[in-house]
Amino acid sequence: MAKVKLRVELNKGRRGIMLGKLAKIAEETLRFLSMVHRDSELSGAPEGWLAVNFDNNSVDFDCENLQDVEPDEAHRANRVLQSVMTNDRTSELAKHHIRDTTRRQYSRIASAIDPDEKVTFKVFKNGETEPSEAHDLTRTFAYEIDLQLPSSASYFGEIQGIIHAFYRTDKPRRLVVRDLASEKLVDCTFDDELYVKAIEIMMDPNGVVFIEGDVFENLATGCIESIKAKRFKLAPAFDESKFESLIGSAPNLTGLFTTEEFVERFRANAEHA
16 A cells, blocks of 8 residues: 655745744645545545644645555556646646646645745655655746636526626626625626516515526636626525425435535535536
8 A cells, every 4th residue: 555645845944934824825735635636536535634744944744645545546646746746738647637726726825925935845656755756836836837727717507696786778788796605796798688687686675686697707716707697586585494494304315424524525526527
């Protein structure tokens, strides 16, 4: 059996690191490693990474996956790490198994450091006691990664929100909606045949509206920027008593899994889609 492991070096050559910066780097690194775990199809929980062997020259530590895996699995994970950390896109693995979201998450680690700083990742291979491969992540390199990633995506979807503004004379006609998920303002354009329906959904001053259509998402921020509406619908009024009556109504829905485990598996499958 083998273990996927790498060393993280922060603020090398300096004394310590600000606690807030350390927390941010650790958070973004865990998200990245969880994505690598899924792209590599490793067994065990994607969040199962342990920080060990701290060195106080600056802030250095080893980060290892809790789950022992077969040597070929570890080799595959190391190849994924190498491809992302070198921004290599030429291999079959890079083209077909490494998601753009994984590469983007790696670049986000650099958002927590200053322009003159770097985070160094050193990868252990084949049971080495010391890593033999080092990769420096700087703000500049993170920018180079982002430049090669698609900046937006379009798909048919839905947003839920509250009408913020209505521009009846714009062509095409336009609403601005406060998205409940992100709390951001989203431009919503629609054709003239939806004009009457657009007026109807504004009759309730506190109403929440569902808008279906062609969604345009900024992949760098993960936020929806606009939607070309195909359908408007007011959300039904929330009935707390009906909601509470549903609690416990399907006790076997998650099978052998707890609710938390079931939701995590669902999210993992969605990210692979």
